[in-house]
Amino acid sequence: MSYTPPSWYPPGQPPARGPRSRRDRGLTALAVGLALLVVAVAGAGWYGYGAERARPATARETAAPPSGTPSAPPGLRTSEPVPAPGTRELAAARRPGEAAAWIASDSTDLPRRSIPVDGPWIVGDTVVQALYREVTAYRLSDGAEVWNLTLPTPVCEAPENPTPDGRIVLVLATSGSQRGARCDRFQMIDLRTGRTGWKKELLRDPARDTPAVIVHTAISGDTLAVAEGLGATAFRVSDGARLFTVPTENPGRCHPDRVAGGSRLLVSATCALGVDRGKSHSQLRELDPRTGAVRWRHRTPAGRKIERVASVDPVVYTSIDNDRLTEDWRIVALGPRGEVRRTIDPRPKGFEHCAHAGIDADLQPCPGVVVGQGLVHVGGTDRVGAYDLATGKLLWGVQAHDGRTLTPVGSRSASGTVVYESATPSRPGRTFVLGSGGAGEEEVLMRHPQAAAEAEYSTMAGRVLHVGGRILAMPTVVSGDDARRQPRLVSFAPARG
Template sequence: MSYSPPSWYPPGQAPPSGRRSRRDRGLIALAVGLALLVAAVAGAGWYGYGADRARPAAAPRTSAPASASPALPTTGPSRAPGTRELAAARRPGEAAAWIADDSTDLPRRDLRVHEPWIVGDTVVQALHREVTAYRLSDGAEVWNLTLPTPVCEAPANPTPEGRIVVVLATGEAQRGARCDRFQLIDLLSGRTGWMKELLRDPARDTPALLVDTAISGDTLAVAEGVTAAVYRVSDGRLLHRVPAENPGRCHPHKVAGGSRLLVVAVCALGVDRRATYSQLRELDPRTGAVRWRHRTPAGRQVERMVSVDPVVYTSMDNDRRAQDWRIVALGPRGELRRTIDPRAKGFEHCSGVGLDTGLQPCPGILVAHGLVHVGGTDRVGAYDLATGKLAWGVQNHDGRVLTPVGSPSPAGTVVHESATAGRPGRTFLLGRAGANREKVLMRHPAAAAGAEYSALMGRVLYVGGRILLTPPTVSGDDARRQPRVVSFAPAAD
């Protein structure tokens, strides 16, 4: 397989137009009043009201490394090639690969894939009622946990000790179930801890429809509709509630975690959406004390959190949405440092994967070494956070998605180039001097091209020199099954 190297375009030269359009599957714009706000974010795959009772969570199962997969069938349900099949089909110079598939019976609809999380030497993923850990080295299933009901929300990152709190629906139905049951899971062992209905309030009839969660240290922040609270991960105890501010006009709406706890509030809701704006607060996770506040201009909102340290987020116009987006960098006290408009170079918001209800993650945008790296269809580049100017950029012309996935040093950026329906992708290191400094790290195997392509628009992680791909959704239709995880690593030979 031969590849055409991307061509350099300098900061003063705009790239050609004609990039591929994508379906925007997420949030409707902020609507009139609080009721319409809740209704708008309700359309992003969450569960509604219901009254099914929970069953005790099952203990995880552990598995030995997978055995050789049978030959591909000529009829019947589709399947991904097994790890041994990929090894046998690998050509000289191609990367080693494994594919994690699962024969679990799923509802016949598209199901959201939650994260993955990297914990120790495993990658962990939640899908429907299953949470599964796969060994990074070969994709073997390490443990699997079956939950009583589907997962409808999960934080982007676990605690430093490898614990996560997922939000479960109250029933199996796609409609008519609340999202208010919280389950602690140890991602190292696959064992469950406490389970609580944290959002159940006997004094109100409003169900928990929209839940956004984030973990910072040993604290879990939960935003539901236009309220938010912080709990202790270890035991689920309420630590503090996040108040509305200004006065009562800024209602907490989304949360982001990691080394900082950030809360986004939606402010000045009313008939005129041009007056609505977002407020961003950093809180002390344990006490709730506000460390700083930042607000967007009227008519714009915080959309996705790119980084919490330094704080870098994307903003959008309330009406034009992804057609009018920016990258905003803040200083250590929440002061505005830089606003960057990547649209002139043809970059897409979060690599064009669409909008969602949560703040994290923002696929396709990476902050490292004072640069914000931006990817998208046919192009990848980096802007200097100190100046806001384009430091470098490259593009190709074959419709592939270029995703910055790591920056091991200020001199280079690791980029994943997506597969097409018939051609595999690759991973390369791009120096700041452009295409002439390109170094191929992995040529992905042709035998895995179909599986790699099926993960397009999902998550791309670069872990210890290994690429991990997970699709955004998995179909429950056996005739078009997708692999859960696709992984590539430099071959030993």
């Protein structure tokens, strides 16, 4: 792969490309798996990708938890960690200089449709994901399954962040049916152990007969915020108690619609509903997660709406035009009181909104946009760049000439951006660092193994995280077609020795 410095950007003329939305790519991924080229490895009785995993015969006996702690449901499996299929074969096939890898495959019997993957959540030395009716924790070091929890009904929605002590609240459907199922059941889970805590139905407005179908949730501290319909309510994660209701505000009748969490609790609202789209706008509020008190308010210009939050500290979000949608998008950074600090237009350089993640979904995350070290890094189908939040200027931009997706995943220092380069069906990806000058200042951190290339490619780089020097790549959706199985997660770490 070669790179071109910022001059490659023809202003207003991003290079033509075919339809490659991340969602579409996830739904149309080929039936690819772990094609380990290790047939010559003597005595290798290996699990092929997607093969049925051996299950422990009995769950480990556990003592009754103290009063007030989550209980262990019948669907929780907490035996000794189950090794990730193919781990030994991947190690045997690894070539000199390649990264170490493990792959979490999935043997869940899924409906024949596209199933969203929720998470991941990093808790201690594990990474946790939710898929359909299962929540699974994998050990970061080697991918071994630490625990697995079977849920009574499918997952509808999950927050981006757990509480600081590793608890989360999932929203479950009332039934397993694809049609007509409401999303109105809360289930608290301790992600450290897989044990479940309180559960309750989402409280609906008795004046309305419409069931909760689309729900948005976020966690900040010990507070769970839930937006449903044109209202939002906050609950305490530890016991499920109702804390406060987020009010509709006038003038403009700003109806709460989505929430974002983490170190801050943000609530977005749509204002001036029912009027001309050119006059409606969005509002963003920061709330005290304990009391619901408003710390500041921010509103967009008329005709624009808040679409995704890329960071809550500092607050950085994307806005789109009400009519032109992502054809007219911006990155907006706010100051400590909700004032506009900087507005950036990434379109002349060919960057795409949140890596084609779609619109009108959850407020978090915004894939392909990473904020840190005073910069906002933007990725895309074949390019990555960095803007200075203080000035709004593009500092550098590089392009991959073979069509690979470049995803910024973090900052190693004030002058180093960690970038993930996606795999192709036959070539593995890699992880590298770009310095403040962009092109010409590249340092390769990991060359991903050839033996895992097909499995890596099948994730379509839907979500990519950089955790403790390790890369975690996963799909945002998986296919329920048994002939098109995809891995849940592919992990890469620098090889030792």
